[in-house]
Structures are given as structure tokens and as C-alpha cells.
Amino acid sequence: MSSVSIEDLKKYYGPVHALGGLNLEVAPGTVFGFLGPNGAGKTTTLRILTGLARPTSGQARVAGVDILKDGPKLARSIGHLPEEPAFYTWMTPREFLDYLGRLYGLSSTERAARARELLAQVHLEEVSKRRIGGFSRGMRQRLGVAAALIHHPQVLFLDEPASALDPAGRKEMLELIESLRGQCTVVMSTHILADVERVCDEVGIIAKGRMLVQSRREQLLERYAVPAFEVSGDDRPALARWADELRKVSWVSSVAAENGTLHITVKDLQAAKRELLPKAVHAGLVLNRYEEVRPSLEDVFLKLVGTENAL
Amino acid sequence: MNFITVFRKEMQEQWRTYRFLIVLAVLAAFGLASPLLAKFTPEMLKAIPGVPAGLLDAIPAPTIADAVTQYIKNMSQFGILLALLMAMGMVVQEKERGTAAFFLTRPVSRETFVLAKFAALTVTFLASLAVAAIGCWYYTYVLFEPLAWGPFLALNGLMLVVFLVYMALALLSSTVAHSQGVAVGLAFVALLAVGGIGALPVIGEYFPGRLFSWGASLMLGGTGTAWPALGISLGTIVVALLSACLLFCRQEI
Numbered sequence: 001m002s003s004v005s006i007e008d009l010k011k012y013y014g015p016v017h018a019l020g021g022l023n024l025e026v027a028p029g030t031v032f033g034f035l036g037p038n039g040a041g042k043t044t045t046l047r048i049l050t051g052l053a054r055p056t057s058g059q060a061r062v063a064g065v066d067i068l069k070d071g072p073k074l075a076r077s078i079g080h081l082p083e084e085p086a087f088y089t090w091m092t093p094r095e096f097l098d099y100l101g102r103l104y105g106l107s108s109t110e111r112a113a114r115a116r117e118l119l120a121q122v123h124l125e126e127v128s129k130r131r132i133g134g135f136s137r138g139m140r141q142r143l144g145v146a147a148a149l150i151h152h153p154q155v156l157f158l159d160e161p162a163s164a165l166d167p168a169g170r171k172e173m174l175e176l177i178e179s180l181r182g183q184c185t186v187v188m189s190t191h192i193l194a195d196v197e198r199v200c201d202e203v204g205i206i207a208k209g210r211m212l213v214q215s216r217r218e219q220l221l222e223r224y225a226v227p228a229f230e231v232s233g234d235d236r237p238a239l240a241r242w243a244d245e246l247r248k249v250s251w252v253s254s255v256a257a258e259n260g261t262l263h264i265t266v267k268d269l270q271a272a273k274r275e276l277l278p279k280a281v282h283a284g285l286v287l288n289r290y291e292e293v294r295p296s297l298e299d300v301f302l303k304l305v306g307t308e309n310a311l
Numbered sequence: 312m313n314f315i316t317v318f319r320k321e322m323q324e325q326w327r328t329y330r331f332l333i334v335l336a337v338l339a340a341f342g343l344a345s346p347l348l349a350k351f352t353p354e355m356l357k358a359i360p361g362v363p364a365g366l367l368d369a370i371p372a373p374t375i376a377d378a379v380t381q382y383i384k385n386m387s388q389f390g391i392l393l394a395l396l397m398a399m400g401m402v403v404q405e406k407e408r409g410t411a412a413f414f415l416t417r418p419v420s421r422e423t424f425v426l427a428k429f430a431a432l433t434v435t436f437l438a439s440l441a442v443a444a445i446g447c448w449y450y451t452y453v454l455f456e457p458l459a460w461g462p463f464l465a466l467n468g469l470m471l472v473v474f475l476v477y478m479a480l481a482l483l484s485s486t487v488a489h490s491q492g493v494a495v496g497l498a499f500v501a502l503l504a505v506g507g508i509g510a511l512p513v514i515g516e517y518f519p520g521r522l523f524s525w526g527a528s529l530m531l532g533g534t535g536t537a538w539p540a541l542g543i544s545l546g547t548i549v550v551a552l553l554s555a556c557l558l559f560c561r562q563e564i
Contacts, residue, residue, distance in 0.1 A: 050416045051416060052416060075417055075418045076418055080413075082413060085409070085413055087410065087413070088410060099320055100417065102313075103316055103417050147413075
């Protein structure tokens with residue numbers, strides 16, 4: 001059974017169709033990257049799945065719970081980290097986690113142990129007696145993750161968990177998410193492709209409220225990424241002349257030049273592997289770099305979202 | 312669902328954000344000051360140079376009735392204002408700050424979220440009014456004579472009901488509104504409507520303000536009652552809270 005199952009989910013705000021019939025299945029234990037440009041419908045989907053908003057139509061089940069029929073059971077099954085987690089600033093992190101533990105019916109021993117464990121996991125044990133009001137954005141985000149995990153949820157929803165963090169905070173947050181693999185199903189919405197590439201097993205790309213594609217990350221890359229090579233040299237005029245020659249070759253799709261580097265996308269990978277380097281030698285180029293470029297999720301994303309926008 | 316836990320948190324919040332102390336300090340100060348003002352206003356007037364002697368002679372000697380009237384006047388003004396100020400931001404602030412969204416994905420029902428706030432405010436006002444009443448009773452006893460406990464308790468009970476009416480209306484405004492500005496506006500519209508219409512003859516007999524007159528009458532040996540106003544006040548509290556819960560349950564956070 002899927003951890004998250006969405007069927008034809010629609011959400012309209014007057015004339016605006018935030019979700020136009022979304023379908024999604026997330027397997028248990030997956031770290032799922034919910035990817036899309038700003039305004040694609042990611043947050044709306046998470047708000048519906050966490051019970052904060054109601055769909056116009058459609059069905060959704062999270063951890064086997066119908067989100068429209070059993071709110072209390074849903075609340076006990078999920079953890080949620082909003083994009084900007086808000087806290088009672090007069091509380092300390094320990095008090096805050098204790099309060100949440102009470103809401104989930106944990107005993108005082110369980111609450112104390114769980115708070116200690118989580119504060120250590122998110123590196124906040126040293127400030128556990130300081131008021132949350134004085135915390136930085138990164139500290140709040142980490143406390144938000146701890147808060148979302150207090151009751152060992154089956155499904156954890158993270159809305160743009162690292163988008164507003166500095167590089168160090170982002171690295172910590174992604175490591176934290178990676179460490180959750182196997183503990184629960186994680187559904188993480190983001191528009192940062194590098195984050196998804198780093199931590200997610202499976203990716204769903206959404207645009208204009210519709211799921212464009214959902215697949216394992218590697219399968220997605222194989223299916224949609226265009227094979228490409230990058231060639232760099234110091235002699236830019238020679239590179240430019242060679243680029244013109246390559247554009248006439250049948251197995252070359254496109255050639256883009258930027259700062260002494262040619263990005264060459266090809267239709268026939270084997271032909272390119274066989275012939276590209278000899279052609280460079282034949283053209284008399286002195287190369288600094290020759291590399292078959294690993295297709296990135298960014299290529300897939302831009303291709304898919306670009307196609308969607310063109311429709 | 313989890314009412315006690317949320318109520319406990321609300322009480323802690325009242326204490327840690329000094330709301331409890333503010334209400335306590337203001338009500339207690341006016342409770343204590345009322346008999347003092349009644350007793351010493353003529354003395355203070357005498358101390359002002361240039362006051363015509365005839366005017367001073369015309370001021371009657373202060374009595375226990377002046378202390379009670381002063382107490383009711385102070386409480387009816389500042390108690391109602393405090394009730395509005397304390398309640399009108401309670402829900403909308405949490406919606407604006409995002410704490411509501413963060414907590415409503417937990418096992419906390421929306422009814423609990425609203426009602427726990429009202430319960431905590433009720434306890435704050437009950438405790439503060441009790442301190443104010445004890446202070447007023449003691450100073451009245453020292454400066455005049457002891458107040459009759461029964462009618463004095465009834466007077467304070469009626470005052471609490473009036474405060475709760477305004478609190479419930481302000482909480483409803485806070486639930487309906489999506490910004491603090493709107494909540495403040497709605498709460499003051501409620502204040503003006505209830506106060507304004509309540510000042511009209513005939514219809515005013517059914518409004519919460521009439522409960523102050525009833526309390527005064529109890530204290531000063533009058534015979535009038537205001538059962539319809541009490542019923543309508545209690546009804547208003549229930550309807551306002553039910554509406555707040557229903558509306559909040561339908562809202563998207």
C-alpha cells in the first residue's frame with residue numbers, strides 16, 4: 001500500500017486552478033522530491049494532505065487514512081514542517097517538544113527521552129533552555145524538523161525545508177533528511193534541483209497544478225536527459241570554427257559556446273563517443289577538458305517544465 | 312481532544328507574556344482605588360486652592376454607596392476595554408504568525424484551539440476580578456463599613472458575565488478576520504453596537520450593560536432585576552463561541 005495516494009485532486013480558488021487533477025503515489029520508506037517552479041501547486045498539495053485546506057474534488061489517502069474523513073487519525077500519522085515554521089517564542093525548545101509530546105499522548109518519561117534525543121539529532125541540545133524567540137532561521141528550521149518527528153510519524157511532509165537557509169544550514173538540513181531514510185516516508189517539496197538530486201530516491205515534477213512526470217530519479221535521468229559533452233580550450237576562435245563544423249554533423253543536436261567551453265548535445269551517443277575526439281584532433285584544437293557530461297535533473301526539469309509552459 | 316493540554320499551554324502563555332499580570336494589575340488597581348477615590352475626592356477638592364467655599368459645602372459626605380458606584384464605573388470602563396484588547400488578537404495573531412497552521416496539523420481540534428483560549432482568558436479575568444473585589448471590599452471596610460458579601464459577590468459575578476460577552480465577541484472577530492487590523496475594527500464595532508444599542512431605552516433592558524445597573528441595585532438595596540439581560544448575555548456568549556468554532560472549522564489556514 002502507498003504511503004501517499006492522490007487521485008484526481010483539484011483545488012480551485014475562484015477562477016484560479018491551483019491543482020487541476022493531480023495524481024500521485026508514494027511508496028513507503030521513500031524520500032520523495034516534489035519538484036516544481038514557484039506557484040506550481042506544491043504547497044497547496046501539502047496543505048491539503050496535512051488537513052489545512054480542503055480539495056475542491058478528488059481523493060487522497062496518507063498512511064492509509066482518508067484525509068477528508070479522519071482528521072484526528074491523520075494528525076497522528078503525519079509530521080509537517082511548513083516553509084516557515086512558527087513557534088511560541090516564549091517557550092524553550094525543550095518546553096516546546098514537551099508540549100507537542102503531550103498532544104500526542106506521550107508519557108512524561110517518553111517526552112523527556114524523545115526531546116533529548118531529537119534535540120541532539122538537530123544539534124540544539126546546547127540551546128535547549130534558551131527562548132525560541134532568539135533563534136536564527138536555521139535553528140528554527142531544525143527545531144521544526146524535531147517537532148515534526150516527535151511522535152515517530154509514518155509520513156513526514158517538508159515544505160521547502162532548505163530554501164531559505166544559508167549553505168551551511170542547507171547542508172545540515174539535507175543531511176538530516178538523508179538520515180531519516182528508512183525511518184519514515186518523506187515528501188519534500190522544493191524548487192531547488194540540487195537538493196532533490198542529493199537526497200531523493202523518487203521525483204515528481206509538477207507544473208500548473210498537474211503532475212508532469214513521476215519516476216525513480218535515475219530512471220528519470222535516463223528517460224529524459226539528453227546525452228551531452230563539454231569541450232574546453234584556450235583558442236576561442238578555433239573553438240568557434242569547430243562549433244560551426246559540428247553543427248553540420250548528423251549525430252549532433254546542438255552546440256552552445258560559453259566562456260571557452262562548448263556544450264554539445266548529441267542524438268547518437270555511441271557515434272559521438274567514437275567520432276567527437278578524433279574530430280577535435282583533426283581540427284587541431286588544444287583541449288583543456290573533454291568530458292561526457294552526466295545528465296542532470298535540471299536538464300530534465302527545464303525540458304519538462306519548458307514543454308509545459310509552451311503548451 | 313487535548314483540551315486540558317492546550318488550556319494549560321494557554322495559561323502558561325498568559326503568564327509568560329505578562330497578559331495575566333497586566334489584567335491583574337489593572338483590575339486590582341481600580342478595585343483598590345475605587346473606595347479610596349470615593350472617600351478622598353472631597354478632601355482633594357478642598358486642597359485645591361481657589362475652590363468656592365459654597366461648592367465644597369454642597370458636596371455631600373462620602374458614603375459606602377459612592378464607593379460601590381465608583382467601583383462599578385471603573386470596572387465597566389476598564390474591564391470591558393481590557394476584555395476586548397486581550398481577546399481580539401488571540402486567534403488572528405496565530406493565523407498571521409503561522410503558529411495556527413503549525414499546530415492544527417497536530418492532534419488539536421479547531422474547537423479546542425478556540426475554546427481553550429476563551430477558557431484561559433476567563434480564568435485570567437476571574438482571578439483578577441477576585442483580587443480587585445477583595446481589595447475593594449477591604450478598603451471599603453477600612454474607610455467606610457463592611458460591604459454585604461452576598462450582593463457584592465453577585466455584583467462581581469454579573470460584571471464577569473459582561474466581560475465574557477465582550478471577550479466572546481472579540482474572539483469571534485479574531486476568528487473571522489484574516490488580519491489584526493480587521494479584528495480590531497470588528498471588535499470595536501461590536502463594542503459600539505452593544506454599548507450604543509444598550510444605552511437606548513426599552514431595548515437597552517435586554518443588553519449586557521443592564522447587568523451593571525442590576526448589580527448596583529443589589530448593592531444599594533434596590534429591587535430591580537435584569538434576568539432577560541442575563542439570559543441574553545449568556546446566550547450571546549454561547550452563540551459567539553459556537554460561531555467562532557464553526558467558522559474556524561471551515562476556514563483554510
